[in-house]
Amino acid sequence: MKTFDAQFRLALLLSVLSVSCxxxxxxxxxxxxxxxxxxxxxxxxxxxxxxxxxxxxxxxxxxxxxxxxxxxxxxxxxxxxxxxxxxxxxxxxxxxxxxxxxxxxxxxxxxxxxxxxxxxxxxxxxxxxxxxxxxxxxxxxxxxxxxxxxxxxxxxxxxxxxxxxxxxxxxxxxxxxxxxxxxxxxxxxxxxxxxxxxxxxxxxxxxxxxxxxxxxxxxxxxxxxxxxxxxxxxxxxxxxxxxxxxxxxxxxxxxxxxxxxxLNPPCALADTAWIQPGLTISDHGNCLLQMADLKRVIDVAHTNGFRYLQLDWGWYGTEWTWTDADRKKFLEVNPSWAGDLSWVTNTYADPYTVAKGRVPYRPDWKSHTVVDLDMPELVRYARARGMGLCLYVHGDVLRAHDLDKLFATYAAWGLAGLKPGFVRYGSAEQTDWIRSLVAAAARHKLWLCIHDAHVPDGMARTYPNLMINEGGGGQEGNHPVRQDVLLPFTRCLAGPFDYTPHLYHKGKSHAHGMAFFVVYPGPTAVVRGGVKEFAA
CATH class of the missing domain: 2.70.98.10 (Beta-galactosidase; Chain A, domain 5)
Structure with a gap:
């Protein structure tokens, strides 16, 4: 009987240990x-x-x-x-x-x-x-x-x-x-x-x-x-x-x-005094890339409390370097351009230079802009009114160049920030490249507004020069009004969202447009359009 009792106790103990494991x-x-x-x-x-x-x-x-x-x-x-x-x-x-x-x-x-x-x-x-x-x-x-x-x-x-x-x-x-x-x-x-x-x-x-x-x-x-x-x-x-x-x-x-x-590491920058938030106005929806028009935009923007002017695509030519096939396709769509080929020079996408004259947008489109810029004068004019200049550069163009060399050039020009667009996003290599982009910009005291697919992950704590990102369905997507109501508790939870509202644009009330700057807080939120109405 004692033997059976001992065996029972041992079996019970092993059972309990087994369950706990x-x-x-x-x-x-x-x-x-x-x-x-x-x-x-x-x-x-x-x-x-x-x-x-x-x-x-x-x-x-x-x-x-x-x-x-x-x-x-x-x-x-x-x-x-x-x-x-x-x-x-x-x-x-x-x-x-x-x-x-x-x-x-x-x-x-x-x-x-x-x-x-x-x-x-x-x-x-x-x-x-x-x-x-x-x-x-x-x-x-x-x-x-x-x-x-x-x-x-x-x-x-x-x-x-x-x-x-x-x-x-x-x-x-x-x-x-x-x-x-x-x-x-x-x-x-x-x-x-x-x-x-x-x-x-x-x-x-x-x-x-x-x-x-x-x-x-x-x-x-x-x-x-x-x-x-x-x-x-x-x-x-x-x-x-x-x-x-x-x-x-x-x-x-x-x-x-x-x-x-x-959940991100602390700020990696010893000096952050140069990082200054402020509303940003774009040339897009306001004017062509021409000095007289841009100076007028700066004057109106300064009067209305903006801190930065952003120049979108076109200032350095086409967004990316075109192939001969691209140029041929463009002439098929735009045969009238065959008589004056001065625009061809602007299809080589050199981010170290400023384009001159007509700049086409895409090989299969008729859209184009006309560039007449004096970049040093534009920087001087903006600074004299307490504003900084921010330039757009296509992500693939940035990837093709040494970032420190390019950003040193932009710092020498007196730029305040950059808008990298169509930035590749998803793989580990692309994730690390984005971090290297932000770190390089910080070394040259440039703030960034990253556009297209990149959704923030809180990196702005470590590199606060990453002011704002697109990474969501904003103005360009022509979404219904309900999208604007849903974004604050969906996309915006990840970090500041550059919706890029086109103010006074058809389909949405003026109050709706003004509410963007309260509902979507962003240190350098970008505005398209509005200069005509602001100046009225």
């Missing part, structure tokens, strides 16, 4: 106690869930990455550390004099059960504003790692619906789409209305040497990270932060959006 649970709660993140190791698979005041924001869904070669046999919990931070940081510009950096952290070291026994470190932080998580993988014996995919997934409570778009400048749906009905990959920010009326939004922050991500459908209520290219790194290098903002309303998400910048 199969399902280890750790939680971390936000400083205000409202958010609780829970990580469960179930049969070797880490799962994440998130609750707000007891109500589900995220149901349990997989975490992790798939390396090359893949992890084998799942994970065991090898260690954990906890911490907390209660501090703040001071931005160079923006609506807040001080931004809180308050969180509680949980770092889990997971160990592969397979023969390679590789570690995977999972870092979680719960802020009052939301949740942030990232990984620190390692290859075998501490070697560099290469990802086959990132397995992070977000399972929302059944009945959740998202304001989802499939590409950067897409039009948001009038009403959120049930996650069960999503058919395409979706951009981030991915804003979700939860069944109880609260809101959440999935974003990414601090994307360094890593591709940008979209969200792909995993199952009925689940979306997961879908990388836009190959990912690799040195042992211990961190992946980007995956961020879930949470609020009881859309407005609360806007108030919490500073978390994206907070």
């Amino acid at each position: 199969l399902s280890a649970v750790e939680t971390v709660v936000s400083p205000d106690g409202a958010l609780e993140a829970r990580v469960e190791l179930r049969d070797g698979q880490p799962l994440l869930s998130l609750a707000r005041r007891g109500a589900a924001v995220l149901e349990p869904a997989p975490l992790g990455v798939t390396l090359k070669p893949p992890f084998a046999g799942g994970f065991d919990l090898a260690g954990q550390t906890r911490g907390s931070v209660d501090s703040a940081w001071t931005p160079v510009w923006g609506e807040r004099a001080s931004i809180p950096d308050r969180y509680r952290s949980l770092t889990l070291t997971l160990k592969e059960r397979g023969p390679l026994a590789r570690p995977l470190i999972l870092e979680l932080r719960t802020y009052n504003e939301g949740l942030a998580l990232r990984y620190r993988p390692a290859g075998a014996d501490g070697a560099a790692w290469q990802l086959e995919r990132e397995d992070t997934a977000f399972r929302f409570p059944h009945g959740s619906a998202a304001f989802a778009i499939a590409w950067t400048e897409d039009t948001f749906p009038q009403d959120p789409v049930p996650i069960t009905a999503l058919a395409k990959n979706a951009m981030m920010p991915f804003t979700v209305r939860l069944p109880g009326g609260a809101y959440a939004s999935v974003l990414e922050a601090a994307v360094v040497s890593y591709p940008r991500a979209m969200l792909a459908k995993r199952d009925a209520d689940t979306v997961g990270i879908a990388l836009q290219g190959r990912a690799e790194g040195a042992a211990g290098a961190a992946t980007p932060w995956r961020v879930v903002l949470v609020g009881d309303s859309e407005a609360r998400l806007i108030e919490h959006a500073h978390l994206v910048q907070t």
Whole structure:
């Protein structure tokens, strides 16, 4: 009888130990106690869930990455550390004099059960504003790692619906789409209305040497990270932060959006006094690139409180260097130009020189501008009125040149900023090039307004000369009015948005146009048109 009792006790103990290995649970709660993140190791698979005041924001869904070669046999919990931070940081510009950096952290070291026994470190932080998580993988014996995919997934409570778009400048749906009905990959920010009326939004922050991500459908209520290219790194290098903002309303998400910048490294610039926010007016919609007209724009803009004048495409010629086939195509579309070929010189896209005369826009279009610029005089004239000059340059043209050499030239010209356009976006190489672009501009005291697909990731905390980005469906997309109402709690959560409104343009009221500068705060928000009306 004693033997049987001993065997029973041993079996019971082994059973308890086995269950504890199969399902280890750790939680971390936000400083205000409202958010609780829970990580469960179930049969070797880490799962994440998130609750707000007891109500589900995220149901349990997989975490992790798939390396090359893949992890084998799942994970065991090898260690954990906890911490907390209660501090703040001071931005160079923006609506807040001080931004809180308050969180509680949980770092889990997971160990592969397979023969390679590789570690995977999972870092979680719960802020009052939301949740942030990232990984620190390692290859075998501490070697560099290469990802086959990132397995992070977000399972929302059944009945959740998202304001989802499939590409950067897409039009948001009038009403959120049930996650069960999503058919395409979706951009981030991915804003979700939860069944109880609260809101959440999935974003990414601090994307360094890593591709940008979209969200792909995993199952009925689940979306997961879908990388836009190959990912690799040195042992211990961190992946980007995956961020879930949470609020009881859309407005609360806007108030919490500073978390994206907070998750980036502190300012890397010793001197930031030269970084001066201010409204920017474009020649586009106001005049051609001719001195008399531009001086008039400067006069009117100065009187109305603008700080910068931006010259859009055409000042250095065509946006990119044309081929002979491009020129032939243009003459087919514009046969009247064959009699005077002086414009051909302007199709070689030299960003070190200023074009002269007629500049065509695209080989297959009839649009063109006429350039008559004295750049030193224009800079002098603007400076005399307390304004700076900003120039547009196509992203591919910038990539073809040494950035430090080119930006030193622009600094010598007396420029204040640049608008890189059609900047390539998505892969790890493109992500790093954008960071090198911003850093090079900072070295030469140039602020940037990056246009087209680039969605900010909070880099402006580290490099505050990155004042504003497009990365969304603004004026050029000719979207319905509802788009303008949805953007503040979707695209704008990622950072300042250069909507580039065309003021006093048909289809929208004057009050609607003026509201852009309150609803879409941006340190160097750009305006098209308006000079005629301002001067009236």
